[in-house]
Amino acid sequence: MEGHNPDAVIAIDRLVKKFGEKVVLNEFTVDLKRGENLVVLGRSGSGKSVLIKCVIGLMRPESGTINVLGEDVLSLDHDGLDNIRSRVGFLFQSNALYDSMTVKQNLEFPMRRHLKNIDYKESMDRIMDALENVGLAHTLNMMPSELSGGMQKRIALARTLILNPEIILYDEPTTGLDPITGKEITLLMKEIQEKYKTSSIIISHDMKCVKRAADRIAVLVNGSCYAVDTYDNLKRSSDPNINQFFE
Amino acid sequence: MRMPDSFNKYLDETGATSRFTYRYFHELVRPRYEIRQFLRQCYLIGYNSLPLIGITGFIMGLVLTIQLRPSLISYGVESQLPVMVSLAIVREIGPVITALIFAGKISSSIGAELGSMKVTEQIDAMEVSGTNPFKYLVVTRVAAATLMLPVLVMISDAISLYGSYLGVNIRGNTSLRLFFFQVFQTLQFGDVLPAFIKTFFFGFAIGIIGCYKGYNSSKGTEGVGRSANSAVVVSSLMVFIIDLIAVQITDILGLN
Ligand SMILES: Nc1ncnc2c1ncn2[C@@H]1O[C@H](COP(=O)(O)OP(=O)(O)OP(=O)(O)O)[C@@H](O)[C@H]1O
Ligand SMILES: [Mg+2]
Numbered sequence: 034m035e036g037h038n039p040d041a042v043i044a045i046d047r048l049v050k051k052f053g054e055k056v057v058l059n060e061f062t063v064d065l066k067r068g069e070n071l072v073v074l075g076r077s078g079s080g081k082s083v084l085i086k087c088v089i090g091l092m093r094p095e096s097g098t099i100n101v102l103g104e105d106v107l108s109l110d111h112d113g114l115d116n117i118r119s120r121v122g123f124l125f126q127s128n129a130l131y132d133s134m135t136v137k138q139n140l141e142f143p144m145r146r147h148l149k150n151i152d153y154k155e156s157m158d159r160i161m162d163a164l165e166n167v168g169l170a171h172t173l174n175m176m177p178s179e180l181s182g183g184m185q186k187r188i189a190l191a192r193t194l195i196l197n198p199e200i201i202l203y204d205e206p207t208t209g210l211d212p213i214t215g216k217e218i219t220l221l222m223k224e225i226q227e228k229y230k231t232s233s234i235i236i237s238h239d240m241k242c243v244k245r246a247a248d249r250i251a252v253l254v255n256g257s258c259y260a261v262d263t264y265d266n267l268k269r270s271s272d273p274n275i276n277q278f279f280e
Numbered sequence: 281m282r283m284p285d286s287f288n289k290y291l292d293e294t295g296a297t298s299r300f301t302y303r304y305f306h307e308l309v310r311p312r313y314e315i316r317q318f319l320r321q322c323y324l325i326g327y328n329s330l331p332l333i334g335i336t337g338f339i340m341g342l343v344l345t346i347q348l349r350p351s352l353i354s355y356g357v358e359s360q361l362p363v364m365v366s367l368a369i370v371r372e373i374g375p376v377i378t379a380l381i382f383a384g385k386i387s388s389s390i391g392a393e394l395g396s397m398k399v400t401e402q403i404d405a406m407e408v409s410g411t412n413p414f415k416y417l418v419v420t421r422v423a424a425a426t427l428m429l430p431v432l433v434m435i436s437d438a439i440s441l442y443g444s445y446l447g448v449n450i451r452g453n454t455s456l457r458l459f460f461f462q463v464f465q466t467l468q469f470g471d472v473l474p475a476f477i478k479t480f481f482f483g484f485a486i487g488i489i490g491c492y493k494g495y496n497s498s499k500g501t502e503g504v505g506r507s508a509n510s511a512v513v514v515s516s517l518m519v520f521i522i523d524l525i526a527v528q529i530t531d532i533l534g535l536n
């Protein structure tokens with residue numbers, strides 16, 4: 034494929050997404066390399082959530098290409114898309130825990146659906162593993178509404194991890210949490226990256242989290258990828274479009 | 281010529297609802313079938329509505345009987361009380377009142393539930409978990425509402441008639457056997473069947489409108505409230521519109 038980097042697990046090329054007249058993404062291009070944490074930095078409403086929803090096929094862009102794990106997402110049929118979705122985890126900005134289900138059922142759901150004939154013991158083992166990973170094994174039979182915001186976030190993270198994804202897309206994992214819980218989540222993300230060798234796109238405004246977690250940072254300005262570099266290099270930049278995030 | 285905005289909006293909404301309905305039938309017939317969810321919804325939608333439907337049905341039958349008695353006495357046809365009440369209940373009041381109560385209870389709860397699932401991204405989460413949320417959430421709920429309302433109406437009719445029997449016995453004296461003998465002698469197939477058939481349409485309309493409003497909820501908790509509210513308003517209105525159409529059809533077919 035032309036211009037396609039073989040190291041990249043996600044290659045987004047000249048992505049355009051509009052809502053009616055409004056152009057949200059305008060020729061956005063970025064690569065996610067294997068094993069790295071790429072942070073996407075952008076102001077509120079700049080289209081960060083839209084970007085990763087396009088990656089997982091929840092929204093359809095007007096033009097451009099998205100390649101995930103060697104598959105062209107936009108030309109996949111239903112089964113192809115399901116296959117990709119079982120290999121890519123998504124942590125939603127609003128957690129998206131099913132509030133009519135217990136924690137256990139929440140974690141079971143993606144397994145039941147993606148791995149149709151998983152047996153009970155294996156699924157229980159995985160659930161306990163995932164819960165222990167986030168330190169919340171005791172919440173197994175609780176309802177999401179009984180948990181605090183930070184706990185919900187960690188359960189949502191456990192659900193994202195339960196299928197052992199190769200890639201994880203985090204939509205603002207630390208927003209709305211106190212600094213201590215935010216730090217815990219950030220460390221958890223680093224730990225997951227090292228333990229399971231995952232590659233991740235992380236969306237965040239939280240500069241502490243960005244500093245700790247990012248291998249590279251992509252700055253999203255006016256719908257396109259304005260700059261991609263490491264935290265230290267970007268921090269030193271004198272460009273107002275970039276250093277507005279670092280103040 | 282420019283149409284007023286509200287009219288355009290109305291047309292947009294009608295178009296979108298039609299597409300939603302088309303999608304429902306499309307997804308209904310294609311595998312995979314969410315049988316477990318469907319049964320769960322039948323339980324939640326049908327069984328959980330029973331107490332409410334039962335109480336209102338009982339009161340309806342009782343009150344109607346008490347109200348009708350003086351007029352019938354003045355015409356000297358008090359003995360026709362069971363006949364009049366049962367015709368009114370089975371043909372019209374039972375289906376429509378039950379459907380309205382069902383709309384208030386079910387349409388709003390579906391609207392609010394799907395609405396909040398939409399704004400908290402639970403619907404997106406289902407989709408990335410290898411589940412078709414339309415099948416899982418919408419098809420099961422609409423199918424359950426379509427099948428459960430007729431059952432509820434039958435139960436409500438029966439309880440209403442029992443209420444009516446008690447109403448007759450407040451001043452008169454008739455046995456339960458005699459009462460139901462009179463009722464079943466009056467009720468014709470043509471009274472029961474059209475009334476029964478239209479309840480499927482009521483149930484379908486209530487389910488599909490609740491789902492449509494919830495599934496297309498706008499962002500924010502305010503959007504969820506608005507979905508629930510307009511689901512009740514629109515589906516109650518639809519009950520009357522369908523009723524109007526149904527009566528015209530039975531009239532033309534000579535079933536009256
Ligand atoms: N379904 C939609 N319909 C219409 N417009 C939308 C839709 N989803 C997003 N938008 C618009 O796209 C723009 C980008 O939204 P997005 O949710 O990606 O922002 P964001 O960068 O994630 O912001 P935040 O940091 O607040 O989450 C917003 O202006 C929003 O109004
Ligand atoms: Mg966002």
